[in-house]
Amino acid sequence: xxxxxxxxxxxxxxxxxxxxxxxxxxxxxxxxxxxxxxxxxxxxxxxxxxxxxxxxxxxxxxxxxxxxxxxxxxxxxxxxxxxxxxxxxxxxxxxxxxxxxxxxxxxxxxxxxxxxxxxxxxxxxxxxxxxxxxxxxxxxxxxxxxxxxxxxxxxxxxxxxxxxxxxxxxxxxxxxxxxxxxxxxxxxxxxxxxxxxxxxxxxxxxxxxxxxxxxxxxxxxxxxxxxxxxxxxxxxxxx
Amino acid sequence: xxxxxxxxxxxxxxxxxxxxxxxxxxxxxxxxxxxxxxxxxxxxxxxxxxxxxxxxxxxxxxxxxxxxxxxxxxxxxxxxxxxxxxxxxxxxxxxxxxxxxxxxxxx
Numbered sequence: 001x002x003x004x005x006x007x008x009x010x011x012x013x014x015x016x017x018x019x020x021x022x023x024x025x026x027x028x029x030x031x032x033x034x035x036x037x038x039x040x041x042x043x044x045x046x047x048x049x050x051x052x053x054x055x056x057x058x059x060x061x062x063x064x065x066x067x068x069x070x071x072x073x074x075x076x077x078x079x080x081x082x083x084x085x086x087x088x089x090x091x092x093x094x095x096x097x098x099x100x101x102x103x104x105x106x107x108x109x110x111x112x113x114x115x116x117x118x119x120x121x122x123x124x125x126x127x128x129x130x131x132x133x134x135x136x137x138x139x140x141x142x143x144x145x146x147x148x149x150x151x152x153x154x155x156x157x158x159x160x161x162x163x164x165x166x167x168x169x170x171x172x173x174x175x176x177x178x179x180x181x182x183x184x185x186x187x188x189x190x191x192x193x194x195x196x197x198x199x200x201x202x203x204x205x206x207x208x209x210x211x212x213x214x215x216x217x218x219x220x221x222x223x224x225x226x227x228x229x230x231x232x233x234x235x236x237x238x239x
Numbered sequence: 240x241x242x243x244x245x246x247x248x249x250x251x252x253x254x255x256x257x258x259x260x261x262x263x264x265x266x267x268x269x270x271x272x273x274x275x276x277x278x279x280x281x282x283x284x285x286x287x288x289x290x291x292x293x294x295x296x297x298x299x300x301x302x303x304x305x306x307x308x309x310x311x312x313x314x315x316x317x318x319x320x321x322x323x324x325x326x327x328x329x330x331x332x333x334x335x336x337x338x339x340x341x342x343x344x345x346x
Contacts, residue, residue: 028329050240053249070252080244084251093287094259100280110265117261122291127328129284131274154245173340176314180335182292184322189285202286203293210294210303218294223286230321231279 014101015140022144025131029123029145030152032181033064035174037153040067041160051161058157062121062150065088065176065216067157090216096223097125104132108139117148123178127186133191195229202226312344 024141037058044054049071066087073083098120105113116139124146131137190196202222209218272280296315299306318335325331 007245028332031279031329036295049245050242052240053242053245056241056246057252060249063256066252066256074245074248075311076313080248080251083248084255087252088255088259091259093255094256095247095263096283096287098260099263099267100283102264103272103277103280106261106266113264113268116262117264118257120260120264122287126284126288133281167331173338173343176311176335176339178334179292179295179311179315180318180322180332180339181328182295183318183335184326184328186288186292187319187322187326188287188328189288195285198282199285199289203289206290206294207297207305208268209299214302214342219287219290219337221291222241223283226286226290227279227282230282231275235279 018138018140019144022141023148025141026124026145026148028181028211029127029149032123032177033149033152035172035177037156038160039174040064040071041061041157041162043068043160044071044157045161047071049074049161051158054161055099055154058154061087062119062153063087063091064121064153086165086215092217093122093151093223094120094125096220097122097129101125101129101132104129104137105139106145112139112143116143116146119143119150121146121183124149126188130185130188147213150226194234197233198226198230201229310339310346314338314342 040058041051044057044067045051045230049057057067057070061070067092069086070083095142098117101120105116124142127145128137128142132142186199190199202225205225206218208220209222275331294303296312297305297307299309317338318331321334322331
């Protein structure tokens with residue numbers, strides 16, 4: 001079986017259905033992004049960024065953890081080059097995510113792919129990947145997910161930049177929104193015992209590495225190690 | 240309103256976040272990948288999500304150290320069970336937030 005046979009969308013969705021399906025997949029992501037976006041806006045404003053700069057960063061960068069790190073580095077007077085290098089390192093994991101998504105996107109234009117690439121985040125990646133692999137998804141719905149999440153992120157970070165003073169930190173458990181989202185997204189991915197073993201190895205190795213090496217390179221290292229180990233294990237067991 | 244230094248930082252960040260998202264999609268999507276690579280990439284989501292999540296639950300501080308007595312970990316258990324039973328992303332986010340909020344107001 002060639003890969004392109006197995007991944008072509010089973011049916012063509014009309015535009016309205018695509019938008020509705022995309023929105024219903026995107027709202028939990030938005031729910032997670034809104035408090036984080038507001039929190040980012042507040043911090044960015046305290047670091048001296050103008051709401052227009054906040055908006056520009058959320059539009060052009062669209063990467064939560066990097067934006068938080070960049071703002072805290074800006075407020076300590078770090079140089080542009082070191083902020084950009086840090087951002088690059090923090091976001092290297094998107095290389096793996098986009099590679100993993102590419103498997104499902106064989107028959108599409110480069111223009112659409114470039115538009116889709118813009119919205120690949122931890123959350124949209126997991127939501128879209130789950131649905132692509134269930135063969136109930138095509139690029140149109142995925143684009144709706146990515147851009148809805150993006151709008152929620154941009155708008156909430158600007159709101160934070162203007163009015164953040166009125167929202168106190170830690171209210172309503174907002175700090176836990178993304179963690180809870182990761183828990184559920186991980187469960188979606190546990191489709192069999194090899195996936196469970198992968199998750200266990202990746203989690204354990206990530207913890208160990210995160211204690212030894214500063215920064216966030218442990219995410220990529222642990223993921224590559226776990227996937228490679230389990231692929232080897234699978235070959236060996238199924239031999 | 241926009242400082243030039245900040246603008247350069249933002250543009251640079253935009254470039255280095257876009258390229259890792261874009262490059263593999265364009266490079267890999269139009270090829271027939273070898274089966275082992277497809278299998279390997281299929282394991283990546285579970286690996287990344289776990290690598291993102293677990294250190295959040297059991298480590299704390301800067302530099303990081305192990306920490307088991309934190310609400311992040313204990314709230315994760317009922318949230319995990321809820322997610323497993325309902326398979327609802329929105330419901331899990333709301334449940335996790337409420338439980339975490341309760342845990343923080345108790346402690």
